[in-house]
Amino acid sequence: MENIKLKLARVEKGMSQQNLADLVGATRQTIGLIEKGKYNPSLNLCVKIAKTLDRTLNDLFWYEDKK
Amino acid sequence: MENIKLKLARVEKGMSQQNLADLVGATRQTIGLIEKGKYNPSLNLCVKIAKTLDRTLNDLFWYEDKK
DNA sequence: GCTATATGCAATATATATTTTACATATAAT
DNA sequence: ATTATATGTAAAATATATATTGCATATAGC
Numbered sequence: 074m075e076n077i078k079l080k081l082a083r084v085e086k087g088m089s090q091q092n093l094a095d096l097v098g099a100t101r102q103t104i105g106l107i108e109k110g111k112y113n114p115s116l117n118l119c120v121k122i123a124k125t126l127d128r129t130l131n132d133l134f135w136y137e138d139k140k
Numbered sequence: 141m142e143n144i145k146l147k148l149a150r151v152e153k154g155m156s157q158q159n160l161a162d163l164v165g166a167t168r169q170t171i172g173l174i175e176k177g178k179y180n181p182s183l184n185l186c187v188k189i190a191k192t193l194d195r196t197l198n199d200l201f202w203y204e205d206k207k
Numbered sequence: 208g209c210t211a212t213a214t215g216c217a218a219t220a221t222a223t224a225t226t227t228t229a230c231a232t233a234t235a236a237t
Numbered sequence: 238a239t240t241a242t243a244t245g246t247a248a249a250a251t252a253t254a255t256a257t258t259g260c261a262t263a264t265a266g267c
Contacts, residue, residue, distance in 0.1 A: 089243060103225055105244065112224065113184045115254080116201055130197040134183055156213060167256055172214065179254070182224080208267105215261080226251070237240080 079133045080108045082126045097121040146200045147175045149193045164188040 083093050083104075090101040090108070097104075099118060106112040107122075114122075123133050150160050150171075157168040157175070164171075166185060173179040174189075181189075190200050 091243075100226060101244080102227090102246090105246090106225090109245085113182045115180045115182060115224070116186055117180045118225090119183055120202070130202045135187075135197045158213075168214080169216090169257085170255055172216090173255090176215085182254070185255090210267080211265090213262100213264085215263105217259090217261105219257080221256070222254080224251100224253075227249085229247085231245075231247105232243100233245105234243085235241085237238105 075110045076108050076133070079122065079126075082128050082133060083108075086126055088126075093122065093125060096125045142177045143175050143200070146189070146193075149195050149200060150175075153193055155193075160189065160192060163192045 083090070088096075090104040094101045094104045097118065098121070103112065103114075103118075104122075107114050107118075119130055119134055123130055126133070150157070155163075157171040161168045161171045164185065165188070170179065170181075170185075171189075174181050174185075186197055186201055190197055193200070
């Protein structure tokens with residue numbers, strides 16, 4: 074499923090996928106695929122993304138109803 | 141650095157590394173290395189571990205002072 | 208002493224995240 | 238019409254997470 078929380082947080086910051094990718098040291102493809110829910114990113118990357126967007130892991134990657 | 145929060149949460153549940161590994165579908169080596177801070181685990185594995193230990197991502201994998 | 212459990216460590220193999228490169232479409236501005 | 242930005246997608250290459258197997262030590266109980 075798509076990671077809508079990540080996409081929203083990025084857009085709220087006025088960043089493009091490329092902007093975020095540059096800041097966290099990844100590629101825009103990686104960011105795009107994470108937002109699309111087609112990647113299972115590493116913890117380190119998740120942490121970098123969260124810090125860059127001034128959010129926490131829970132804010133962006135935690136879903137209460139997840140099995 | 142070691143992930144002391146994960147280790148504590150596991151021990152508090154009375155689980156061995158092997159127990160936790162079985163419950164999340166990983167090996168005890170993987171759990172041990174994550175606790176030792178020598179692995180950069182995938183988000184999915186982090187989520188499974190957190191759910192199994194009745195914690196959240198932030199509880200086990202988020203450090204406020206992390207860069 | 209012996210056995211079982213828990214953990215650490217290392218080498219090799221496998222699965223998969225991520226990069227690289229490329230091409231595509233849509234939109235906005237000039 | 239053209240240029241630039243933003244995004245989606247895909248194939249191949251590379252990096253790395255994870256599994257597998259094996260051996261080691263320490264501890265607790267019998």
